[in-house]
């Protein structure tokens with residue numbers, strides 16, 4: 362038995378998907394056309410309710426788990442078999458874009474509806490997931506839901522993480538449960554046949570080669586650090602030069618050295634995106650500087666080299682201050698399985714959508730699922746490569762192309778699951 366693919370593809374409705382993306386963008390909408398929809402915020406909880414209602418109106422079931430992941434399920438002929446999983450996230454950066462994450466979730470839901478409209482019952486269930494806290498903008502580090510789902514992070518430790526206001530993930534998850542008493546819970550670490558995440562590229566490559574679909578080959582390695590520089594507070598005008606322990610000046614020396622080290626490695630991305638001072642007053646010597654470093658490069662050896670350069674920068678820049686480096690996230694460069702990449706490329710050909718291989722410079726939940734089940738990703742272009750900004754935008758034609766390739770990929774996976782567990 363093969364998938365009724367022509368009927369499914371004909372039922373993928375670009376207008377419906379575009380309207381749904383616009384509707385989702387109203388939750389946490391910002392005046393600049395983007396969204397502020399932080400993980401487990403009132404805005405995200407309202408967006409989840411919108412998704413649950415949409416799904417139930419079409420007879421799809423909604424579930425969650427102890428990590429706050431939301432699943433929408435199209436039942437298959439064999440409910441006992443592991444499902445085919447797709448989806449992404451609906452949390453955003455502060456004043457972030459309306460397509461990052463949202464595209465993958467809404468495209469997944471569109472595919473389930475296309476299956477329903479085509480009268481196609483898949484052999485195994487297909488589920489759309491919205492992972493909890495992908496972005497790390499409220500609770501850090503991010504990708505909490507996918508890490509908890511695959512057992513990479515245990516729940517009690519995850520629940521103890523607090524946001525800037527002192528609210529813990531545990532408290533926020535309890536509030537989520539209180540808002541969703543009608544959504545049944547299922548266990549973490551469930552078997553899954555495979556995971557396919559559709560996402561905007563968040564870079565300029567697909568747009569430059571005028572190709573609507575990217576078959577993602579792998580994800581770039583990342584390191585994240587938190588640096589704490591400790592000095593001593595004092596009067597800006599009275600503490601003599603030799604006695605000053607200015608944490609900001611030490612931080613500035615260290616950051617300048619990191620910048621210089623990064624410039625010596627071809628393709629190295631080094632970012633200090635967050636800096637906080639204590640006290641942060643114009644006439645007080647800062648007693649403490651606290652900043653982030655984010656290092657990315659396709660080759661792990663280059664990341665290791667940069668890691669050593671950061672240590673050396675701290676040693677050389679500290680002066681009379683103390684510098685502590687905490688490594689808060691470490692993800693090696695990964696390659697998605699060849700079989701999943703081939704499946705997506707064949708689905709694109711079958712759907713008549715031009716596609717090209719592309720490497721992901723940004724991190725995604727698919728990184729963590731890749732350790733759990735065969736995993737792949739589908740990219741679509743975004744305008745000028747802009748993401749994590751209110752001006753993030755996608756062409757409706759590309760949105761439809763991506764959804765069609767996702768539909769063909771999920772049909773392929775449901776009728777012929779990786780691992781050969783087809784009925």
Ligand SMILES: [Zn+2]
Nearest residue numbers: 461462495560
């Ligand atoms: Zn994303």
